Every structure is written in C-alpha cells, then in structure tokens.
Amino acid sequence: MADLTIIILTKNEEQNLKKCIDSFYGVAKRIVVVDSFSTDNTVTLAKELGTDVYEHKFENHAAQFNWALDNINLSTAWVAKVDADEEFTSELAQEIDEKLDSLPESVNGVILRRRVYFMGRWLKHGGKYPELLLRIFRVGHGMSETKMMDEHLIVTDGDVVTFNHDFSDNNQKSLEWWIGKHNWYSNKEVLDQQMKAESAESVEDTATSTQAKMKRFIKNHGYYSLPKFFRAHLYFIYRYYIRLGFLDGKEGKIYTFLQAYWYRYLVDAKLYECEKLGTKMEKQGELKIEPARRSGG
Numbered sequence: 001m002a003d004l005t006i007i008i009l010t011k012n013e014e015q016n017l018k019k020c021i022d023s024f025y026g027v028a029k030r031i032v033v034v035d036s037f038s039t040d041n042t043v044t045l046a047k048e049l050g051t052d053v054y055e056h057k058f059e060n061h062a063a064q065f066n067w068a069l070d071n072i073n074l075s076t077a078w079v080a081k082v083d084a085d086e087e088f089t090s091e092l093a094q095e096i097d098e099k100l101d102s103l104p105e106s107v108n109g110v111i112l113r114r115r116v117y118f119m120g121r122w123l124k125h126g127g128k129y130p131e132l133l134l135r136i137f138r139v140g141h142g143m144s145e146t147k148m149m150d151e152h153l154i155v156t157d158g159d160v161v162t163f164n165h166d167f168s169d170n171n172q173k174s175l176e177w178w179i180g181k182h183n184w185y186s187n188k189e190v191l192d193q194q195m196k197a198e199s200a201e202s203v204e205d206t207a208t209s210t211q212a213k214m215k216r217f218i219k220n221h222g223y224y225s226l227p228k229f230f231r232a233h234l235y236f237i238y239r240y241y242i243r244l245g246f247l248d249g250k251e252g253k254i255y256t257f258l259q260a261y262w263y264r265y266l267v268d269a270k271l272y273e274c275e276k277l278g279t280k281m282e283k284q285g286e287l288k289i290e291p292a293r294r295s296g297g
Contacts, residue, residue: 002100003077004028004136007068008051009061011286013084014041015172021049023087023167027097029076034068036286058286060188062144062151069143077101078110080136081144081153085171086114092165099163100136108158110136117170118255126245126256127238132211134160135167148284149185149192150219152212182263184287190270191281193224228268236261 006028008020021031033046036058046053056067065081078100082088088096092112100110113130116123123129134142134153142155171178223231236256239245245256274281 001029002027002096004080004096004100005030005032005072005074005076005078005139006080006082007065007072008033008082008084009036009064009068010034010038010042010046010084011036011058012038012040012042014038014045016085017042017045018049019170019172020082020084020087021046021051023089024082024093024096025049027088027093028080032068032072034064034072036064060148060151060284062146062148065144065153066146074139077139078136079139079142082135082167083169085173086167086169088167089165092163092167095163095165096136103161104159106159107161108138108141109134109153109155109160111160111162112136113163113166115166115168117168119175119251121248121251123245123248123252123255125243125247126240126252126260127243128245130166132162134212147192148195149188150216152216179258181287182258183266184284186263186266186270187281188284189267190274191283193267193271194274194280196220228272229265232261232264232268235264 004027006024008017008031010017010033013020017033025031031049031051033043033051033053035043035046035053035055037055043053043055052072054068054072056064056071058064069079103110111132112135114133115130116128134155137153137155138158141158142153144151145154223235226234239260240253240256245252245260248255270281273279
C-alpha cells in the first residue's frame with residue numbers, strides 16, 4: 001500500500017463513485033471525498049465505502065481541491081486527485097503500489113496516462129489518447145493552478161516522472177447530462193478568456209506534463225488568435241480527419257462533433273454576445289443539472 005491520500009471531489013456522483021473507489025481500494029492509505037452538498041446518495045455511499053468525507057461549498061474545481069489540501073489533515077507523503085468518473089486500471093494500481101514510495105527524493109510529481117470513454121467506447125484517436133496529466137504529487141510541493149477553466153495540477157519544485165499504465169475517464173451519466181455540463185463549461189471558459197490576463201498561476205511556467213503545457217500554449221496563442229466561429233470548423237476538421245477521429249466509429253463522430261465543434265462554437269457565440277452587449281460573463285458556481293434517469297425495458 002502506497003503512502004498516498006487520494007482526493008475525490010464530488011457532487012451527485014452515486015452512479016460513478018463505487019467503481020472509482022473499487023479501482024484503487026487497497027492501493028492508497030487514505031481516500032477522501034470532498035463533497036459539495038450532493039442531493040443524491042453520494043455522501044452515504046462514500047461513507048459505506050470507507051472514505052473520509054468532508055463537505056464544502058463549491059466555488060470552482062481549483063479552489064475546491066486547494067481547500068482540501070489545506071483542510072483534510074494530510075499525513076501521507078503523496079496526494080492524488082481523481083475525479084469520480086475516473087478509475088485506475090489494475091496495471092496502474094499495481095504500478096503505483098510498487099513504485100511510488102521508492103521514487104527518488106528529487107521527484108515531486110507523477111504524470112499519469114488517461115484514456116477517455118464516451119458512450120462506452122474507448123476513444124483511441126482524434127488526439128484523445130493518451131492524455132498525459134499530472135495527478136500525483138508530494139505533499140507540500142504541489143497544488144491546482146488557480147484558473148476558472150481547464151485547470152491543471154502543478155508542482156512547485158523538483159522533477160516529474162511519467163508512469164507507464166493508464167487510468168480511465170468513463171462517466172456513466174447520460175448524454176443529456178454531458179451536454180448540460182458542457183454548456184456550463186462554456187460559461188466558465190468565456191469568463192476564463194475574459195480574465196486570463198489576471199490569472200495568478202500558469203501551467204506554462206510550472207512543472208507539469210509537457211503535453212499539457214503544449215496544449216495550453218496552442219490554445220491561448222494559436223486557437224484563440226484565429227477568427228471566431230471559423231476556428232471551430234478548423235478544429236473539428238483537425239480532430240476528426242487529420243487526427244483520425246473517424247476511426248472511433250459513431251461514438252467518436254458524436255464526441256468529436258459535440259466536443260470539438262459544437263462546444264467550441266458555443267464558446268465563440270457567447271464571447272460574441274458579450275462583446276456585442278458590452279457585458280462580462282457572470283462568475284459560475286457549481287453545476288446544477290441533475291443526471292437524467294431512465295427506466296429499463
């Protein structure tokens with residue numbers, strides 16, 4: 001068992017939480033759920049699964065995670081951030097168990113490889129695999145950068161290494177929920193673009209994955225320098241045709257259209273509306289939409 005605390009941020013995650021925790025149970029010394037006052041069975045389930053549960057009002061993901069670092073009495077050498085819709089492969093769980101505590105003292109961060117599932121299908125193309133994300137760091141040497149949107153974990157000093165095996169993003173909620181979440185994300189991204197000059201932390205200037213740095217640089221200095229609306233067309237073509245997203249079948253086509261075209265076009269439409277009206281996007285709170293429930297048959 002690694003000298004590791006895993007932090008999971010939750011709000012109405014009863015559909016995902018058990019498979020998440022089961023995937024790394026026995027690997028970490030401590031599992032902590034920081035819940036933002038769920039209205040479903042999340043808190044009860046988290047306690048039944050043996051986690052320590054804290055409740056804290058949600059401001060944004062970065063602030064929630066950084067609050068956890070300061071308030072859950074961390075006593076392990078390492079801490080990890082895992083979303084409730086994510087899970088470790090058995091290979092990654094074993095790798096963490098075997099390697100983490102024996103890393104050199106100069107290493108303060110660990111980058112993990114993420115695979116994304118959509119409608120039950122692993123998206124292997126379109127630039128989605130593998131996503132390299134810093135998710136584990138030595139306590140006292142890392143935090144979440146303070147951004148409204150697309151925040152990353154960073155380490156403030158020392159080296160980072162990359163582990164060999166994957167974890168999965170495999171949300172069990174409906175497409176209706178996914179669309180509602182991305183509508184909420186679009187508001188956050190508009191506000192983030194309006195405020196980006198004020199950002200206190202930048203992933204480009206701190207230690208995290210090289211891939212994350214490159215994506216952030218291209219997004220801020222490439223994508224957002226292109227004309228509104230046209231850039232959404234271009235991005236879809238790049239992801240679906242040039243990066244071979246079409247090889248992921250119907251699920252890949254739906255995902256790429258919604259995530260690389262519809263979502264990006266929606267952000268531009270909201271930016272355009274704010275500019276036309278001379279307004280600024282309001283600060284966003286937590287996601288309000290409830291998961292759609294469907295009957296069997």
